[in-house]
Amino acid sequence: MKFKAFLTDNGVSLLDKRFLPALEKMGKICHLYLTRDHVYFLHNLLNGDGIQCIAQFRKEALFDEYRLSSQNDDRISFAIDLSLLHRALHSIISIYTEFSASDSGVPGGNSAPNHIQIKLVKKLPPHSQQPMPFLTFETKGYKSAVIQDVPISKPLSRSDVLELQAALDMAQDLPQTLIQVPDMHQLQNFVEKMKNVGDVLSVSISKYGDLHLQVSTSLITLSAEFRKLSVIGEQAQSPTDDQNLSAQSRTRIALQRGDAMTVQVSVKHFFKSLQCHAAKPDCAFYGIAQQGACLTVVFQFFIPGTHQTDKAISLHCRLPVLDPGAS
Secondary structure (H helix, E strand, O other): OEEEEEEOHHHHHHHHHHHHHHHHHHOOEEEEEEOOOEEEEEEOOOOOOOOEEEEEEEHHHHEEEEEEEOOOOOOEEEEEEHHHHHHHHHHHHHHHHHHHHHHHOOOOOOOOOOOEEEEEEEEOOOOOOOOEEEEEEEEEOOOOEEEEEEEEOOOOOHHHHHHHHHHHHHHOOOOOEEEEEOOHHHHHHHHHHHOOOOOEEEEEEEOOOOEEEEEEOOOOEEEEEEOOOOEEEOOOOOOHHHOOOOHHHHHHHHHHOOOEEEEEEEHHHHHHHHHHHHHOOOEEEEEEOHHHOEEEEEEEOEOOOOOOEOOOEEEEEEEEOOOHHHO
């Protein structure tokens, strides 16, 4: 089982400035899953408890000279503490920057380009007689090298990798209707207020492009409606006779017509999913899975300077529903 690669400058920026800060807010521990062509950061795919979060990168988006081999069809996965990973990466970046600056001032300098290497190793920790696995960062200067070791779990067995892959395949299924929420800050501010009202959030999504959010207690009901949003997938023409109806009435009629679905989720889960905004997506889409199995949030990234989707990067969350029969 071997893995070795060099982080690109773009990969360093994506991980350090955007994705690791966002993924840390999803949960401290995740599975890092390496395949021939992709790198995944996966939350809660095996235990099914809490928000499932799937961040996927084509290997070229993060690495150069990507070398991977294992007896599990060249697939390797292990659990890792994201805070330790981020801390080690941030530290090695600082040293890498210092080395790059100092090497450039050396007469006849360091002819070899300075890179950050990442690899899987086994080492004997202090006061231990049992070698342990680590994900190691290394950068070399003109006269020295610096290494940062991040402890990881024992790599998953073949059966566990197959189970993880099956869970990933299932989690990649997207709802038949997705609606775009262009103003994430507005949504975040509203959900911030909802946190102080109740614990259960009712989310309704229609094929007309309407998103309705509501939290209720015995004393108060707080709701918000976003109308005529962009729709991807199955859509329908909004009825012309519902303009003067209340949001609740429009939602109820859309549900009766089979043009909408509704689920109940944890307000805390919904708010946590919004923390993925730290990864700096360009927009987000919401949808409800078939039979109301979960609420899905898909974050879209554009190629810099364009409005074209960057297919090398993807990030989405699946929020568990509190009442599957609500839809």
